[in-house]
Amino acid sequence: MGTPERQLSSIEQRLLNDFQHDMPLEPRPFARLADSLGVTEQQVLSLLSRLQDEGVVSRVGPVFRPNRVGVSTLAALAVPPARLTEVAEQVNAFVEVNHNYEREHEFNLWFVVTAPDTRHLRGVLDEIARATDLEPLELPMLEDYFIDLGFPLQWA
Amino acid sequence: MGMISAPFPAMPGHHEQALVAAVQAGLPLVPRPFAAIADRIGLTEAEVIGRLRDLRDRGVFKRLGVVVRHRELGYDANAMVVWDIPDVQVSKLGTCLARFPFVTLCYRRPRRPPVWPYNLFTMIHGRDRNQVLARISELVDSCALDAVPHLALFSRRRFKQCGARYQPPCVHTTEHPR
Numbered sequence: 128m129g130t131p132e133r134q135l136s137s138i139e140q141r142l143l144n145d146f147q148h149d150m151p152l153e154p155r156p157f158a159r160l161a162d163s164l165g166v167t168e169q170q171v172l173s174l175l176s177r178l179q180d181e182g183v184v185s186r187v188g189p190v191f192r193p194n195r196v197g198v199s200t201l202a203a204l205a206v207p208p209a210r211l212t213e214v215a216e217q218v219n220a221f222v223e224v225n226h227n228y229e230r231e232h233e234f235n236l237w238f239v240v241t242a243p244d245t246r247h248l249r250g251v252l253d254e255i256a257r258a259t260d261l262e263p264l265e266l267p268m269l270e271d272y273f274i275d276l277g278f279p280l281q282w283a
Numbered sequence: 284m285g286m287i288s289a290p291f292p293a294m295p296g297h298h299e300q301a302l303v304a305a306v307q308a309g310l311p312l313v314p315r316p317f318a319a320i321a322d323r324i325g326l327t328e329a330e331v332i333g334r335l336r337d338l339r340d341r342g343v344f345k346r347l348g349v350v351v352r353h354r355e356l357g358y359d360a361n362a363m364v365v366w367d368i369p370d371v372q373v374s375k376l377g378t379c380l381a382r383f384p385f386v387t388l389c390y391r392r393p394r395r396p397p398v399w400p401y402n403l404f405t406m407i408h409g410r411d412r413n414q415v416l417a418r419i420s421e422l423v424d425s426c427a428l429d430a431v432p433h434l435a436l437f438s439r440r441r442f443k444q445c446g447a448r449y450q451p452p453c454v455h456t457t458e459h460p461r
Contacts, residue, residue: 183355228442270373
């Protein structure tokens with residue numbers, strides 16, 4: 128991780144920066160991207176496949192707005208440091224957990240739980256509490272002041 | 284225990300659920316990705332495109348496009364910066380903070396006294412810790428937050444990262460910052 132192992136080409140940089148939003152919803156979207164980059168559709172597909180293999184691109188697709196399909200909440204646990212790796216793995220084991228980070232605080236494990244409905248979400252949080260013997264802090268989103276998650280990348 | 288935000292009106296129809304399930308892990312990287320998805324879930328290409336347009340127009344997606352992993356691009360530092368803002372000011376200040384391009388999330392969340400007094404959460408990315416700290420200072424100055432208690436919770440290890448999903452698979456990772 129960290130800095131990519133190779134220098135990204137200018138085409139790759141544009142591919143990553145310029146198409147974080149507004150993917151064309153038409154039969155051949157990658158051909159449209161290719162046109163604006165001045166390359167072929169096959170080159171766009173090859174570059175995206177490679178960037179995905181390298182882990183630079185997570186996916187090409189939608190980023191869902193929270194709580195529009197299903198429900199979600201941010202949660203945190205204050206884990207005794209000696210147990211952190213073990214508890215992180217217990218939390219990871221739930222398919223409903225989609226981010227899980229160690230952070231610098233007494234509440235040192237932060238994760239997002241997503242489920243089809245409130246009852247399912249409640250059940251997952253209860254199971255995490257039971258499995259870890261720790262009480263999750265539940266911090267569901269109440270208001271979103273932000274418009275978008277894509278942000279302008281600056282190339283070193 | 285805390286409350287959970289209520290779901291918005293349910294997205295109707297098993298076709299839409301199947302569509303969400305089919306696209307949540309990303310589009311297939313083929314010339315006609317919507318035709319490939321259509322084949323999988325028993326719709327036509329035109330129906331898939333039409334329904335995705337509808338989901339986009341209804342705001343179910345924040346965006347549709349290339350989803351990059353910031354750490355792999357050298358954005359090694361990220362801090363969840365949390366602020367304890369008087370309730371009457373939180374919308375105004377949240378809107379102020381959300382305008383900065385390096386603020387990638389800006390949410391109001393409930394306080395959980397006594398252990399957790401913070402009610403506004405921002406995610407701030409940077410190439411390193413010092414850049415993130417400089418950006419926090421910029422926010423404090425620009426939005427007049429000098430008197431507002433705040434904390435920067437830098438990330439250490441990433442144990443898991445993937446998009447919100449309602450079905451497996453999801454990649455597990457354990458990565459250590461340098």
